[in-house]
Amino acid sequence: MLKHKDLVKLGEQLGIDKLGVARAEAIRDHDLTAWLNKGYHGQMGYMENNREKRQDPTVLMTGAQSVISAFINYHQKEAQPDLDGRISRYARSIDYHVTVKDLLHKLAAKLLEPEVTGMSRKERAKVYRVFVDSAPVMEKHWAIQAGIGWQGKHTNIITTDLGSWGFLGEIITTVAFDEYDTPVADHCGTCTACIDACPTNAIIKPYELDGSRCISYATIELDANEKIPSDIREHMEEWFFGCDICQDVCPWNRSAPASQADAFQPVAGFADGECPDFHQMDEERFNKDFGQTPLERPGLAGLRRNQLKRD
Numbered sequence: 096m097l098k099h100k101d102l103v104k105l106g107e108q109l110g111i112d113k114l115g116v117a118r119a120e121a122i123r124d125h126d127l128t129a130w131l132n133k134g135y136h137g138q139m140g141y142m143e144n145n146r147e148k149r150q151d152p153t154v155l156m157t158g159a160q161s162v163i164s165a166f167i168n169y170h171q172k173e174a175q176p177d178l179d180g181r182i183s184r185y186a187r188s189i190d191y192h193v194t195v196k197d198l199l200h201k202l203a204a205k206l207l208e209p210e211v212t213g214m215s216r217k218e219r220a221k222v223y224r225v226f227v228d229s230a231p232v233m234e235k236h237w238a239i240q241a242g243i244g245w246q247g248k249h250t251n252i253i254t255t256d257l258g259s260w261g262f263l264g265e266i267i268t269t270v271a272f273d274e275y276d277t278p279v280a281d282h283c284g285t286c287t288a289c290i291d292a293c294p295t296n297a298i299i300k301p302y303e304l305d306g307s308r309c310i311s312y313a314t315i316e317l318d319a320n321e322k323i324p325s326d327i328r329e330h331m332e333e334w335f336f337g338c339d340i341c342q343d344v345c346p347w348n349r350s351a352p353a354s355q356a357d358a359f360q361p362v363a364g365f366a367d368g369e370c371p372d373f374h375q376m377d378e379e380r381f382n383k384d385f386g387q388t389p390l391e392r393p394g395l396a397g398l399r400r401n402q403l404k405r406d
């Protein structure tokens with residue numbers, strides 16, 4: 096059995112901003128099917144796959160007992176006027192799928208150290224798995240259950256002390272903990288700032304997002320060969336990779352602290368604070384400067400589709 100207090104201590108040592116743990120149980124109160132039936136996933140076909148695994152960590156990993164949820168702050172305090180309003184903050188550093196995964200593997204290795212658990216390294220590798228974003232895991236659900244934060248009306252997880260500028264990641268393990276966390280209360284109250292500010296009306300109603308209307312979806316997930324629908328394009332303002340509007344207006348982000356971690360500082364390609372012109376860039380330069388960032392997902396072709404040509 097693992098100790099909750101050891102998890103907290105190790106998290107602090109590794110600089111993980113928030114950690115909590117929930118019992119690995121099937122998700123009963125979450126209507127993923129209704130969300131899919133409304134077509135809110137658009138072309139994100141992966142959301143339809145592995146539904147059983149997505150809704151039950153014990154199907155994803157046989158014998159799973161605990162889901163450790165981590166929140167990693169990526170907030171950059173410095174305003175970058177040429178990038179803000181165009182490229183989302185989360186996308187300016189090395190891809191979080193790599194950095195957050197590395198951090199969680201380090202945490203798991205320490206937590207399950209042979210000296211603590213009596214397991215050999217080989218055995219240890221069999222009792223946990225690390226997930227960040229791309230696997231069939233309902234990450235926001237687990238962050239709520241693990242007491243990290245609540246789901247805001249814009250549908251992202253908000254913490255009382257760090258706001259919502261954070262990535263989520265999980266360690267699912269077959270080992271039990273002596274104590275589990277409990278969900279925190281919703282602190283949105285009567286506020287509707289995110290719903291009012293969303294330029295494409297993607298937030299249909301509180302806590303319900305039509306992903307296919309979100310600028311983030313149109314600029315990152317929509318196939319690079321497809322035209323962005325005009326009713327979204329005309330409201331995109333200058334955004335061409337992701338969108339931060341609903342989080343920018345959230346009162347819980349007003350005093351969110353900046354990340355001190357080197358891993359979440361802008362890559363060299365963004366170091367001068369200027370917004371790159373992807374129409375003027377060749378593949379070689381793109382791969383060198385931005386190949387390790389989330390911009391790699393739509394690639395140069397997608398970014399050229401998204402970014403309006405300069406006069």
Ligand code: B12
Pocket residue numbers: 125126127129130139142183184185227228229230231232233234235246249250251252253259260261262263264281301302303304306307309311312316336337338339341
């Ligand atoms: C698909 C996806 C998207 C889609 C759809 C977004 C969405 N809200 O589902 C698109 C491409 C639009 C997207 C955009 C973004 N994403 Co995204 N995305 C995901 C992904 C892969 C799955 C999310 C999911 O399961 N959606 C399915 C639906 C069913 O879930 P849901 O929104 O939670 O909806 C349910 C609840 O609202 C609930 N519900 C209904 N009524 C009520 C009432 C109450 C009171 C409550 C609490 C709940 C509730 O029922 C709904 C179903 O109807 C996760 C990673 C993962 N594996 O979990 C990242 C993830 C959610 N994304 C993330 C990020 C950072 C973003 C962006 C901020 C990126 C950007 N800057 O452009 C935007 C934010 C847009 C927004 N307002 O949500 C982070 C969020 C971190 C955080 N702090 O919460 C995640 C966790 C990735 C990560 N590992 O860090 N994303």
Ligand code: SF4
Pocket residue numbers: 249292293294295296297298304308309310311337338339340341342
């Ligand atoms: S990310 Fe932008 S487009 Fe998507 S819901 Fe938030 S404000 Fe609307």
Ligand code: SF4
Pocket residue numbers: 247248249250282283284286287288289290341344345346347
């Ligand atoms: S802007 Fe207001 S309603 Fe939206 S998530 Fe933040 S506190 Fe909640």
